[in-house]
Amino acid sequence: MPQVIVDGQEIEIGAHERLNCIEAARRAGKEIPHYCWHPGLSVVASCRMCLIETGQRDAATGRIAMVPKLVPGCQTPVKDGTVIVTESALVKESRARVEEALLIDHPIDCPICDKAGECLLQDYHFEHGQPQRRADLQPFHSRRRDVGPTVTLFVDRCIMCTRCVRFTREVSGTGELMVTSRGAKEEIDSFPGFPLDNKLAGHVVDLCPVGALGDRDFLYQQRVWFLKHEANVCGGCATGCSIITEHNQDTVYRLKPRENPHVNKWWMCDEGRYGWHHLHDPARLLSAERRTAPDRSGAAWQTIDWPEVVDRLRSDLAAAGGLAVAVSPMLTVEEAWMLCAVARSIDPAAFLAVGHVPRQGSDETFPGGFTIRAEKCPNRHGVEAVLALFDPAVPGWDDLLAHVRGGRARSAWVTAGYPAPWPAPWIDADTAAAFAGLSCLVVQDLFPSALSDQATWRLPAVGFAERAGTWVNAGHRAQCFEQAIRPPAGVWPEGRLLWNMLGRRGLYDPVAVRRQIAGAAASLAALDGDVPATGIDLRILQLASNGTPSPA
């Protein structure tokens, strides 16, 4: 195995790994500061912050020959015997000079800069900069112009790392951004007539190591040090990007992609990035309600306390009989499994089907390899895997509609939870009319719809950041996540309601349910034990076993 010596510490790297000095040093626990290098973009070595000393150890004699000049770590690949020195006096002096040069005309308006607190310029200056400013310039204001509908550019805060330019050229493939002028007058700008308006545009703000690019959706909403972070999964489409939900006091402020080499690498799309606003929409259903008129004619609703819902929902559905259940692909694996178990405990012959799977357009793949799926729900594969345990046919939403229209159901429980800002409502009045003849209809949704107008029971659902559980994306990768924020007051997440309807004690524990499912089903056995933050491929354990154990 090739050996690399980082500050005297010998580390081994893989025989076929292609690492640069920054990555190799990171393995040894040494952080080489850098602005322009990003693992997902091409190397330009323009910021000069990662300058280090390197050398080569002679394999035969063990003598080390150093390169006389400093070299950029991002551009220097390591091989067997490479020597990296990251903390010599020469390197430290170089970093201080680079910091000084960058800060000569960088406006010191950190108090009003949105990046303050997560700014590499601040962090590196604190760590590597010099305490005193030698220049007598005291720039404070920055010119500002919008480069696109979602992104604004603070021109003078820019340090010209060109990460944003390379991103639009290499990952989104749209190339709206460019560098104008030369030398000290260099500026980032969009080409005239081509504003930064692509489906990944919001990502340039994450890439910007300083406060030059600002997200207009987040601008001045919250200082970053107030935000709490929760590793989460985006529910916007079947890609299921790993994300970080940044929130404070049960309010989401922004979403950021989380590095996951198996799913989204470093990226996420704007639809997902700004797709959290429905969580705080005042139009959401916020209480469990039951229609007072038994024939569902009137519009009068009675709010029922949740502990009472647990009993009355079961007795209402049991009294009606002939249960059909739509298991929404927005539910987690755990919730879907519990819903099926509850339905079968009410009616042993309950018809279980995958809920409505929303689709929009076609899959869109960008030059960087990132794909936005047409299937706008995060867990169809997971729900199908769960349903297969109960009914190997795995009927879909259309089968359920046919079942209901055919008069074979007398009651139905439709779970939905689709975010509202859809091109059209997820269900239209004609489709909803199929459910009009049922003696009991339970609708669990985020927002009122044509279907909830028909309902006997109207239950609130929760959004992606308010759930905990497991989602299985289009590539069969299961990702487990925790609840980031609490749902609005008075709303029980689906998991909690189902947990109580199963008669289980204590708080809803998705991990216990996940372990139980994994123990019961070969197709989901990979979910047993701890699932890594980057998820696990469900097919990893699928050998020849095809057993369908009965649910507990």
Place this chain on the structure above:
Amino acid sequence: MKPTDPAIVWLEEKPLGLAERLYLPLFVQGLTTTARHLVSPKVTVSFPEERPRVGNPLIYRGVHRLNKDAQGRVQCVACFLCATACPAHCIDIVAAESPWPDREKYPESFQIDELRCIFCGMCEEACPVDAIELTSLLDLTGRSREEMIFDKEKLLSVYDMTKDAEPMSSAGLSGGSAHAHAGPQVSGSQGGAP
């Protein structure tokens, strides 16, 4: 901090000398202090009929004010550093893009819960533009809790009320009058609750 921490200096109590053991000298010393205060001028004032004398109003920590710049706009840039520094979490700011071309950010709303405030002065210390300052107004009364949550208008009006007696400690960043360290020529507050 653990008892083994090297930063801790452990001191031994000194053994009692002859004077301490005799008791009488200390007794006389204590009585002398009592007697001295009997004849010295009174420092107690019968508040609120009589106003207490504030030594240096510029360093007194009373009711907050929000300073205005030369154009009469709120000086605050909504950086949240006061809210971050505040140990009592009594400052609530909503920031927005400013309507003025020369400024980027300003507080759309700025509220201080004066009942929660512990008047430590950390907000004044933290402010990078000297927008929030503590005045020498010390009698703070209200009939309800809501009344004691001071909003931006009220805090600005405290500035109008106190700006002549207590000039701003710096001219701020956006111009204005010259550096004003007027010294303690003002005594007492302006009377009445702000």
